Amino acid sequence: MSGDDYPDSVPWYWNSLDFAQLARDYPPPPDYFRTTFRMSRDELHAVQEKRFLATVKRGWEIPFFQRHWRQAGMDEGSVRSLADLPHLPPYGVAEIRESIQRNPPFGDFMGISPADGKRMPLVLQTSGGTTGLPRPMLYCPQDRETMAILGGRRFALHGVRPGDMVLVTYSLGLGNGGMAPREALWRYTGAVPVMTGSGANTPTRRQIEIVKAWGVNVILGFPSYLRHMALVARDELGIDPRSLGVRLLGTHLGMDNRQHIEALWNAPAFDMYGTHESGMMAAECRHQTGMHVQEDAFILEIADPDTGAMLPDGDKGTLYITTLYKYGAPQIRFNVNDISAYRTDACPCGGATRRLDRIYGRNDNMIKLRGVNVFPEAVGAAVAEDQRTNGEFFCIVERVGEAGIDQMEVKVEVNDAADRELVKGDLERRLKEVLGVKVAVTTVDRGELDPLTGTSQTSKIKRLLDRRQQ
């Protein structure tokens, strides 16, 4: 008889978790809006402290944290309350890479491995990944299900409602981009995910036909793809995207121009902040006044990128992530290297949470130009807005003249029919507005920047050359 050599038990997903307890601990919508979303700061502090201490205790079971914390002179009694959080040493992607080298292929920072599949069901997804192998992450039921709840809250904040049809245009496969919203929508919103995936999974024209034929009224995607979809509808299919009845767009805006995407679709676009390692950390409500942080699941600190000192609300700095819900691969002061700031005003929705301003860019891309922090991401967003360009650009920073003044030149590829002088003047004005510092624009032919950016050769595209360092 087959199965004689089969193990006595298999960890079934539905039996691996107390789902009712999880929903009390991390209320999904609609309960979320009546509970966690309006919790007083004192109540929240108590919840955070309890979960933080449990997370640190879990950290001491994981070799990566044992090593990292002992090197900083800490022991198991060092952390006694939430007030001790700033004493824990931060770490970044370099330390995670080192952990993977030390203990391939998954590193020793997760505290779980595929062999744990014998006692609990696991799933693996990865970062988006640009070159080489993407970074893998194993999720146990507690982590994955909480992530689905946090994602469900995000959609409810945006205004997604039961019965909505939601097109998910993030790629399907190893990356978490498409899978995470699918689980969140399906399990915790009552809306129906329609998993077309990216243009590589389902051709863009077909995606637009699906929107029209099936009554899709919400679209999720990267800003560039939302723009691309609208232009394909308008210019290739002769369908005005504003006529399609799309009620709202969910995206990660970063430095992209919200108004431009909203005008194309005649629908509001909502920002969020999440990663495959952390889950959905923050999302905008319908007022679009910055992203409400899911503070029962995360503590997000803003640090000075140079000194690591904590910054006051309103100041821009690098984000340190501490997860409060994770059993597998908890993050405890992970320097994710994204730049943001806390808002200091109140949101008209009455939510009690702190709110993050937009994500300004990656700290490792940031350059200082005459005292102003400039991100190539912001340049790219402004260039992409201008229909007379094809979105390709390259920034060169130099120190010129006897006085040694720092200058930035932005080379931009323009379409053949464009009036180059006009494009130059308009873009220089727009970039001054966006960046807060004057830069020079040079227009070039299509394809001319390819040797500098590597756009046709690699997915790791270069956008900046800083000659001051040479």
Ligand SMILES: [Zn+2]
């Ligand atoms: Zn709000």
